[in-house]
Amino acid sequence: MRLESRRLLVDGVPRILMAGEVHYFRLRRSDWADRLEKLAAAGCTAVATYIPWLVHETPTGEIDLDGGTSEYRDLVGFLELAAARGLSVIARPGPFIMAELKNEGIPFRVYREHPEARPLGWDGERGPTETLDYLDPGYLGHVERWYAAVMPVLAERLTTRGGPVAAVQLDNEVGMLSWVTNTPEMTDSSLAALARRAERRFGRQGALARFGADPGDAAAWASWWRCGGTPGGTEAQQLALHHELGVHHRERYAEYVHRLSDLARRHGIDGVPFLVNLHGTAEGRGRTFPIAISQLSAAYAGRPQTTSGSDHYIGELTVENVPDLYVMNAFMAAVHDAEQPLTSLEFEAGTGDYGEDLSRLVSPEATELKTRLCVAQGNRLINYYLFAGGHNPPLDEPVGDGNDRIAFTGERHGFAAPLDPEGRPSSTYEATRSAVRAVAGAEHLLAAMDEEHDDVVLGYVPDHYLTEYAHPAAQARRRQVGELERFRGMGARDVLARALLLGGHSFRAVDLSAAPHSAGARLDPEGPAVALASPPVLGREVQERLAAFVQGGGRLLLHGLLPTHEEDGTPCTVLADALGLTAGATLDGSVGYFPSVRATGWLPEQPEVRAGFVQRLRTALGCTSQPLALDVADGSPAAVEVALDGGGRAIVVACDYPCHLAFWRGLTARLGVGRRITLDGASPGLVATTTADGEGQRLLHLVNVAPSAQNFTAALGQTPVAGGFRFQLAARSGLMLPLDVRLEGAVLRWSTAELDGAGDGSTVVLRRGEGPGQALLETARRVTADAGAEVSSTAEGQLVSWPGGSPGSVLRIQLT
Template identity: 45%
Template sequence: MIEIKDKQILMDGKACMILSGEIHYFRLKREEWQDRIDKLKAAGCNTVASYVPWLCHEPRDGEVDLHGQTRPELDLAAFIDLCQQNDLYFIVRPGPFIMAEMKNEGLPHWLYTKHPEIVPVGWDSRPAPTRTIDYLAPSFLQEAHHWYSHVMGVIAPRLHTRDGNIIAVQLDNEVGMLAWVSNSPDLTDNLLADFADWLCQHYEPDTLKARYPFALDNAQLRNDELRSPREEFAAALLHDLGYYMRERFARYIATLRSYAEEFGVSGVPFVVNIHGTDAGRGHTFPIGISQLYESYTQDAGYLSGSDHYLGELRIQNFQDLYLMNAFMDATNRPEQPLTSVEFECGSGDYGDSNGSRHDPATTSFKARMSVAQGNRLLNYYLFCGGRNYHLSEPVNDGNNRIAFTGERHGFAAPVNPEGKLSYSYWPLVNVNKVFSAVADKLAIMHEEHDPLAFGFIPDYYMTEYRYPSSASMNEIAKNLEANRGAGSWEALARSMLLAGYRFGALDIQHRPLDPQTTPLLVLPSAKYMAGPLQHTLVDYLHASGNLLLYGEVPLFDMEGKPDNTLAEALGLTPAGERHASGTYFLALSTEGWLAPHAEVSTHYAQFLHASRGEILLKAATTGEACGFDIQLGAGRAVIISGAYPSDISLFRTILEKLGARAGLVHDREDDGLFMTTSATESGERLLHILNLDGFEKEFHISEHGQPLFEGRSLHMRGREGVMLPLNLSLGDMRIAYSTAELIATSMQSIQVRLTQPQDIIAFAGPRNVVPGHDYAVEQHGALQLVISRKPAVLDDQLTIHFE
């Protein structure tokens, strides 16, 4: 039995870490399957994942081949069984959509010609620019039911609950992504009729008539008005369409789940994956969360899985992954753990043009951060490449293959299409060794947090459908985009993490905001915020909560109607705004307890008059105020209503004034170190550190004022990550601390990866360490200190034996 409980994945009652690699069986010759599986196992993975392309398995209507009658490599059942024979779990991803660079995103060609009504139109009745469809079109659902009747017939007998190896089933893929990236909502006749019914259920008749001044029951008029909305109701449509599509996607996912269960699939998690990264950044990833959180939280038995492509993790974007994980956790149900079902790995040369070459540490860095934050499943995508064969019936599209990437596919993978190992393979092997050595600990650990949370408002990311000709829609979306992502992530989140703060996120739109559990809220804010949410913030402050609000003080609700509830409570009134330009160089200077800091240039500031409190920031030349410290009730708010850049010292000062000190502190003057800790309920811990820079660093770490490693310094090579034990039990022995990483354990010995010029591993317990040629043993009170005799840079493998 597989359970999702307490943010853990339990298999037969035991918490597990799932390290998976994506192998597309249909892109390999059948005789190549075993070789790729061998390489996956050698990389330290315990699971295989694969899409199941409907396009390949039913190229002609009604002719389904899941057992290799037409092509040997299409024998899905044999591939899953082979993985089980190799003691590997399996995650199956049967669509209907799979993307994976497939034609039609994996849907058969005949589907579009047989059912043209499923093909959407968008704004102004323009054809959809992508190969998307209306998910809830009756004819599409009928065909999806037919597909599931076949593919679930292969899956159901092979479930883990029936002594098989399938441990999870993904439902569709990146639902809503195609409409988002093209800003082209699925506005079929079927959808708009359903939307009208939804509106009637959610609004009283008089309210609805005022919001939409036309006859919703007149199909032609309704469709014309909604596809080309007038300005008077455009902002309302932006709001309502976003809410409706969330609910519609949830219905679609529930329908697919009902089909799977109808054909015997139960007792394993159903996965909903979340899209949204763009151009190597995560600013847009929460759009996917906003679209799909109702889908994966609507009932028990679901897992949400990230799907991200960030390229290299460096100082400019490391906070993106941290926030992405935190926001997923903020919207998950209490029992749901973090997982990633498309965890980018490989060289990044997706065009096979020598145009990209990720640093070898790239996959390791991202995996280490994600596991530190509580990810229980990582599916390395794409683990190995393959080939796109020719369609059985030419479609005259330029290559007539199943995908648009040419003959070879997955050229950036750690294992290339021909089966050769890339330079990115070995770092994957090494980080998996580290995870596997303490997998039983990682499977139950949680990230430790300092007493603050980063605020998340899902509706701030509900901007994926905006009518290009609507000034109000575009103004709202533009302001939300300016304040929700780039500014706050670059300034707030980066500064907080570099200052050593460990924090989670809080969905303040749906979860209680209580000063007892969240004494300090750090909140990116736009000019628009729902009235009830503004009231929540006012109540939070009155009840002794502390708030750092960054961006703009809200003056309107989410539909652009005036609402200054929060500003009024704080005693703030609008006083204009300024933008920098090619001839005007906006600069801000600090005041009061925030001074002195050097004057900084910025591109925007919102100015306000304050009836009370202390001014902290002003425009350098005009004296207009855009930073404030204001008491409200028993609480305190610091407002930064401008685009203040990342300044670790400044934001640390503000957070400490609001009562939150970073638990972890290092003494390295130049920054570029990411640190966090994870722990079990019994107090076993791991310290996770990433050196984000390409040069070596030496530093000391203290926690809550007490030095770690008995005051010893740590050396970290450039672009290195470590996961160091603190109070970690190994049978009857305990590692009090270690500067080396565990990579293998047994009752008689442990193997570590050395990281220092001279590593020290401190043991406590009844057994003695056997002296060895490569290390010395010293007694230090109750601890046995193992001191390595070889520097890590020359040989980083060390085995320590016990009596």
């Protein structure tokens, strides 16, 4: 398996790998065949599994990988069984694996022998999780021993050597434990490396002035950083210290992952991709997911045959969080190079009842909706996690922690999975199989396609997500983090991204950082408009890039507050100055005050609307501008359009205007951004996009996350889809419709039903929906069809029409 042109190639052919996670170490050997057979019956072509160091190391310190001491350790047997079943394997050997294992999968011995590897966090206190300093020499020495044992076993069974192992994941969710607990890794060795870095960048006196501590005084330096620059540090020093701490962790994580990949290659892993798993969803949302991209992109960006994979748990897909998933994928792609495809290494499947307390149940169709959206955006590997449950065997040596098992979830594990711990299908098994079938039906087209986009990109600023750490007493830092969390990414109240997506736009994202690999380095004034959710914090280099972009003729939609300073608190108004704007008073809603705005006459008369915040904008003398919304209290502009001499235009919306789609569509239209796809009659909640290959073949993707059915017609540009056919799309369902698909001596111009496989050149196989349907073929060949379908000749071609039938049943069209 190889990564090429953002595709996943298997034997040189673009494929989409559909996998499910099955933990052999949580199942008896006699159960493996049953779980793998049910995985294959669901349509999956690959199995993924963690390979836990904690399980495979025996009490004597030996590493058993062939089951000589326990059937739960028989990795070799599991790999061979997967190969015999024709399944590829995504191997995930850690060292950290999480998966609710004790110590996140690291043997207890490592902690006993190397207490110095356990990080000290704020104020010298240990964090609440069993994480380690990734670059601690003692820890790395044990990692080398683990990789020296496990990697040769995998290397002997790579697909390049006739085995099943198609990809290897490096560690798991690197940096997650430190982030979620606000516990930076401040061991002595880490802070010594930080001191060297600071002195190299700023000089000793420069570092002292910038951070408030002398990098040449190891004890004082360590103490100062562990207290977060408090008390006694200036606000500027607090901000600079926290920002530098985040950058330092980025660099260390990259070094760690690079060391792991070097170790893996040294032990024979070559010719298959390395994968890096990104964490970050929380409470059913993806708003924090870009933190992992910010933390880890340096670990894989531009690295040959290495790519990232998402790890998401967002439950139901609804109008609230469908922009989250869409933006997660877009931001991931924004830092990928031209070779790196999107993957998903932990794609939530199952009922969502993770606590086994029935406090949460996810509908079966959620998995299919999320699958459809992700493959439309170019995901080439989806691993359903957890696909099959199991049980947690006892530790060989009891530790007296209450259950003495390998994990803290009890005896049974994975009770929410499509296959429960006993192997019984849950309510979500059939839905997962339906999702895989939908992808498999069009894989021969989809695997070589890319998503098409409208003339707008969403800006991603990595430093807006460098917010993992804030000392409890560092008030300046905590205020800054609050601002960033409120305004970054998808915008205040997520309205910017939601308005774009639910307003009918498909869009990619652009990395606006100064990193050489980033798409932001190629920002083109003649290219798409840039939409950016704007906190008041924005680095000088990004401001300068955006200013040059607009001054050179580019188009910018800025939603939030005007940028006024950099990450370290240094005042910076480069972008605002270029636009001829100044930030006036910012009014937040509070008890007894309700900021409100009204759109001006550029739209048909609109009611005034309450806003959570309003920033009153002032325009410079000579600035060519038009107010688009006014603060009703004093008439100050809260949204303006600015025209620059060089032909550039910018719209600044300095209030959280509600998600009124007419308003936001009007803004994008003023910037010349049209919609490729229009859906007449659809209500909010229907997401539409297209994928296409280099030969003009397309798939129209329709994902209805609304709780009600949709009744609509569709058009691409000015051309009606399916001759103006009126689609009936059930609530919480989707379609993937073929357009201009070439066959032998024929072209399938369109179908209102999905493909159910590639056919054989003389057969088109369709998966019927609930109601009547049609397909149009342009051909000189004779066309016939089964399942009660009728064929008639029209000016456009041979029209196949069929009545309503059993949803999911197959209809075959023959060409002779």
